Amino acid sequence: MQKRTHARWVMLAWVGILALLLAACQQPPATATPAPEQATPAAEEQAAPEATPAQAAEEAAPEPATSRTGAWVDQVIFTNVEQADAAVAQLQAGDLDIYAYTISDPALFERVQGDANLAYSTSFGSYTELTFNPAEFNDGRLNPFSNPKIREAMNWLIDRDYIVQEIYGGLAVAKFLPITSAFPDYARYVDKVRELEARYAYNPDRANEVITTEMEAMGAELVDGVWQYNGEPLNLIFVIRTEDERRIIGDYVANQLESVGFQVDRQYKNRTEASALWIQTDPAEGQWHIYTGGWITTAVDRDQGDNFSFFYTPRGLGVSLWQAYTPTEEFDQVSLRLENNDFSTMEERAELFRRAMELALQDSVRVWITDATSFTPRVANLSVAYDLAGGVAGSSLWPYTLRFEGQEGGTVRWAQPGVLIEPWNPIAGSNWIYDTTVQRATGEFGVNSDPYTGLARPNRIERAEVLAKEGLPMDKTLDWVDLQFVDEIPVPEDAWVDWDAAEQRFITAAEKFPEGTTANTKVTVYYPPDLYDTVQWQDGSPFSIADVVLGMIMGFDRGKEESAIFDESAKPSLDSFLSHFKGVRIVSTDPLIIETYDDAYSLDAENNVTTWWPYYAQGQASWHALAMGILAEQNQELAFSQDKADSLEVEWMSYVAGPSLEILKKYLDQASAEGYIPYASVLGDYVSADEVATRYQNLASFYEEYGHFWVGTGPFILETVSPVESSLSLARNPNYPDPATKWAGFGEPKIAEAEVDGPGQVVAGTEAVFDVYVTFQGEPYAADEISAVKYLVFDATGNLVATGDAEMVADGEYMVTLSADDTGQMEPGAAKIEVAVSPLAVSVPTFADLEFVVVAP
Template identity: 30%
Template structure:
């Protein structure tokens, strides 16, 4: 058997297997509450000087993904090690809006489909990333757990680099639309068909942009190459009406923040318009890309509206095919992000999606004998790095720090990809998918019109019930010393509902309100059981109960209620800022940012007003005649927050192992300091997971004899029960020979091809595509092999070399969102956090 052209993929996985991992026996540096070190100092380092800073010891870890050309010297340094994960996804988004005054070629679906054939993914992987990447033709990477289910359909789509095919399709589409080609250039009327191509400058995306722009020019388009860094590019693409045509193509980057086993977020984030991440961004007054099929199917997947795993998979396949056919977002590659760090650093968990950038690293990482961790990043602040509790944390630079400042209720396990309790414990009861539970008459929801909590209507029913025990929050304090209480939970629920359904607020933050409502419609009622426990009723079901709990969590930690109230005051009452970037552009004010001096002053203004007027929103805290906050308690909170703001000159308060002590945008510097309050529930070692034995192919051997029963033997390894999905095609004809899925027995999986199938073959080669996966590790391993077809069996059998052709799974950037996954409070709902696994880079 011989290797196919996927050697780069094999190289990627081989590197992942060889990455030095931290010893599973981890000795925490101390037993005090909080993180492993006292101080985390975060500085911006240009990529050009970052390697030298690491070698000098000025920096202990560099979070930004360096160009692979700069990694070679670090690889040879014995004092530096690498943690790798496929956490950077690259795509090209196309503007599909029709041009009423001219001609936008990407408004034609056929041109978008043709664009797929202009992207030379193999060149990008081989030459630009030197094998530290794998090609992508859909939003599923070859590392994703779901890839094992759907890879055959992805391959069957036939997306490849084929500029001749692209040119034929473009010619047919443009000619049919009335364009003409003169002297090798396309014209519509008397104007050249021009494409504004926004190309990022910080990394390999510059070369990718130039590569694709050249292909577009070869087909006859006039390309205006517009080179922009992160902040300017994001503003130009994501905050403008597509019909302004400030852009036609953009080189997107997305960073994973956490692992996802059964995807509900990416298919919606990258395909379905309803969630606000497709052109138009669901902003009021903008032209909107629409696709009812993707919205309907995407919401069914997101809301758990299926009868079981099989129906979920059918829905997912339907969405996957439609998304690939629409080709609004064209995928390029998933990059094996390499995070260099000091060789003697302890406490690193190798998150299969986020690598060393996951939730766990800054909590546990330390250098023996030192209490300071020096962290480098490309930026600490950009104009798009926004710290606010509703529309912020949408980029890696803010999200990477916020993960260390705030504790989520629920997190994703770094190896299984399933939700796990973090600071909330929970129990799940469900009648789904075929029945419902009665919702008690004293359950309540927020009435935005009446500005009060109302009991649910008689006879209300829900599919599932989750009881959250928030005692790990409520037995502790916020960073400014105020106890966390059920009042914080109530305000968060109120804020979410009121923003979505209040007439005025929903017009101001239209995109957030619009995308929140489909989710809020599934929440049927809440009950406060005691000072620690909240009961939530939802019309949501999943075959994994932990996903039900994750969906139902409406708190998510985040920020104290008085800070949320101040933010609401600035956004909705005073109208001095907005939560979202699109609303900021529409109203020509700044997006609220709690780390900027001017906005901190606004927080002081609002707080002083609250104090002088003894402001107290009693209606928000009164449920069924019982009050969960007092005016005196509110004043105490306002004064504590004002004192914190005056002391730190920052308005960021949360509940995690660190607090944000210094943030200097001009100097590109931030400092996190350990939160050592005795009430903080976690100590070093609690969130250390180390590394895991990933599923993989060790060896493949065998050949096929024409007209004879033949077998191909695959030797596999990895933690858990290992299974293999495979597709065998005739390389000469492209016809399917065999496909299947099954479990490996004793580490061995055999593919049997009976004589009835081999008799239809001719001597030559078969193409064998394999995906190896495990029930305990949410990372797939993909390999493409060539299997020799012989006329007779009289040739020596040769095993495949162990440096296999493969790909293994795990994160612009989400998410964190949760995208990635994840930041609690990264979107309007903590429940929607799963959507933000991936964040902009």
């Protein structure tokens, strides 16, 4: 799946907050979601210097001269290739152009590197874990993993270093926490991370001790080395994915479970078969115990604070498994505060973050295994922008940059390990990366994520102004945002702050806060004056303000019990959103200018910008395309979310295939005949009768031509859909207004290289000096492009004895001086110094270390 990264700029605020990650893999918090989705200092106490405005990479290549608009290529054909080795063979045979999957197989990497006809890109956002079913089973069977202490003990039962070396061949690092080792928060809190990594290191004896104590307390007994409950052997159902390293990981974990007395039913499944169990069943039915989860964060996530809320609380996803999560009250509140950035200083954030990491390991509904260093192979004459986190598939820029070198047009043959995995609908459809990769090409965001830094860059908007309350830890890097600090930000009385689902109207600030209220931030977004003239939906309907307003309504209405389309799974995220949201105000409809008031904020001004562009949690949609889905759910024939579909025992709504299409067409005809306007009491002020008739006719014509209702404003149109053949195709949108060169020219990301040098032996109680060298492509890394170089020193017992910031000597050269007091408290034996380098040009920190020996005086 994918975890949508924490990027309030990607979607509507509450949708993006689940936003922007999906397990392989299904897209954090960007965010959201799941979601859908930042050059920061390595040390929380040090503010980032005035940034080098610049691009997120080395100097961009010159843009090619062309009059072409939109996509460079004419067509992209997507097919399903399950196994990476088969895909590489097809690339070498000339049968494919790209395999858009993050591969971590060292043997395949060597093959691709050695073939002059192939190229590849590298990314760091893929990770694996064990997902546990925490529910108590309805039939009375004992579920060991309903006990958090047994889940916690699984951390000691797993030898992550063995998995990294023997299964990944070193193309991964051990992972203990829901943060990515290649992202800024890992470097910020690396001292606490290292402490927890040591605390939860492989210790099978301790795991067995805890498991034994807890199983006996739950009424189980060990008989002839096998756990029994009520006289029957306890059989764990382990759903093991087969497409990648997770098959071998699953067998290893199953062996470990058997070593402590569990019988394990190893159920080998591909993604579709596995999804039918771990995602699509009620956890209390007990159809599975463990699943080998895989995720990808599809954009560099500069603020992973919302990961705790996404992965451990019901706010994460609107599916049954997430609704079964029961974090402790403290963990829930700490997670919510981090999700909403409910803190005033980076020191306060650090305290919350460190506590959240401790509580996550105690909860362990997920036991994290690896962060992978992955590669995506392609033919050498195909170029495409890739994201340092999500690779090609996770990049929001791939649709704009995919091209054959030296030509315009052509057809790209694109393979990935899955096509059309789950139903597509924009509100709560498929969250699989294989689906969202395609969906993003048919739609577009108000802003796009810089693939190297994770900072938002304007796409459909023109500029933004951010007002922040004085003292908040916020900074800016790019010139398209104006950031200013003020003492107080009053919320206007006419701002919309909530929704009355019974009366179908917005609630104003004057009504909800009669005494007045203030906000931590005010964001003003300016759209270009020609917005309505240049942007149109792919069915030919001009974009309008009504598309924006419906998005505002939908974010509230589905989470309100009085709503005709109330969805219980939408309520936790809405409650979270309302805990910090202070209002939205449409200042002008033409040109479109929108103000947003909020107490939640991002650490980067760029990523604080909420555009209100109508890209929902799982795709872009117009008001008229959503209208028929709203009618279908109101009449309980379809449901947007899988959770509600299961509850009603109806189809999970799909806009592209299956039985849903006939039902949606019926309601399209009804809406057209009646001149239906959803939420007419509000939306009626923004829609004319002529627009209603024209839009429904346009959508009907589109359906007649393409056979589906998936309509966006992006550079590609969904051309064909073939679920049986597991294939689909995209065609270039000839009406896309932007020049093809708009996103051209990203250079190679400036990922730092680091080396530590110093004495091999240090006498305790004496000063010791170590040198740190930071380079890029063999040249010194400019000091004004480095946010921080942080060091940590561990003694022979693994204790952290010193930490701080290295002293800059010159470009690319730093010095760490350990005082006599520092070395005097170190136990004799093998010690280690580690450095974490955090560049500004990319948001991927670099780690290096050196071992030395401490001897007694």
